Amino acid sequence: MRPLNATSGQDRLRPLLAQARRLSGRIGNLHHRLAGWPLPRFRSLAIVVLGGTGLYGMTLGGHTTGFVDALATPFGFSIDKIEVSGNDETSEIDILQTLWGTGSQSLVSLDPTAARNAIEAMPWVERAAITKYYPDRVRIELMEHRPYAIWQRGGDFVIVDREGREIVPFTPGRFADLPVIVGVGAPREAAHLIDEMEVVPELRARVKAYIRVADRRWDLRLENGVTIRLPESEPVEALAEIERMDREQGLLSRDIASVDMRLDDRIVIKLTPDALARRNAALEEREKMLKRRKKDNPA
Structure with missing residues (x-):
């Protein structure tokens, strides 16, 4: 053959x-x-x-x-009128080019299923409906993905929707106010945690990044550099306790590096290197002072 x-x-x-x-x-x-x-x-x-x-x-x-x-x-069946709706992020020119890319110039030869599949392959398009109105009109109705977060994947940043589906690469400027999520499994699990943090709005407003650890639990990186290490279970209850301590004692405004909430019976606070050096110097000075007192006032 x-x-x-x-x-x-x-x-x-x-x-x-x-x-x-x-x-x-x-x-x-x-x-x-x-x-x-x-x-x-x-x-x-x-x-x-x-x-x-x-x-x-x-x-x-x-x-x-x-x-x-x-x-x-x-x-008179040539496609002369094309109506597009629902496109906020997808340009109408790109939609028309995709439609013409199917090869059809008339309403008779236009395959709505093939046209829909081609348009739904566009980055922002979640669903599309193609309707033919004889003799010469086509209507295209779109439902687009809604940007929810910026996912840091290695050295790349990708915009994802609420369900964690990738949309387009992130470029600085647009969508910069979206929450940043990091780590394997973060796109899939982020919405659940972020929604629950409605009960701690003051703390939520200070979060710079949500970091998924081993796809089991979360660390939160605050704008001032403090890291909050959350437990696997009941993370929002732990955040409510931190918000209370911050409101009453100014916890998160202190010179600390992290607050570890993973243990059931204690909170572990780690100082910054500078704060630790000052603390050690103060302890050494206190020890010297006690030695001098013992020397001047022997028992």
Whole structure:
């Protein structure tokens, strides 16, 4: 069997297109000759019905898009009006280019399923509905992904929706106010934690990044650099306790590096290196002072 190639396919297509052009011219002549008939409304209806029936049969018969389009044009079935709605992030020009990329120029040859699949493959599009209105109008209704967070994946940043599906790479400037999530499993689990943090709004407003650890629990990095290490279970209860301590004692405004809430019976606070050095120096000075007192006042 001889393999097919683009050249042989084009050679076979040329006679079909020539036949379509000849038939198109005959249809145009028929329409012109019928122009003098009485009852123009029924005359036009008959042409549309008969022509549309034939074209539909050709489409079902597997004729090429170009062949069907060539026949459909004299009947007024070329796509002249395209209405697009629901596109906030997807440009209308890109949508039209994608539609034309299906190869259809007429309503008869346009396959709504193929057009929908092509448009739903666009980055921002979650769902699309394609409706044909004869003789010449197409309506495209979109539902787009809603940006929810910026996911740091290694050295890359990607915008994801609430369900954790990737949308587009993040570029500085736009969507900079979205929460930043980090780590494996973060896109899938982030919405649950962020929603629950409605009960600690003051603390939530100070979070710079939500870090998923071993896909089991969360660390929160605050704007001032403090890290809050949360337990696997009941993390929001731990955050409520931290918010209370901060409100009463100014915990998070102190010179600390982290607050570890993972243990049930204690809170572990780690100082910053500078604060630790000052604390050690103060302890050494206190120890020296006690030694001097013992020396000056022996028992």
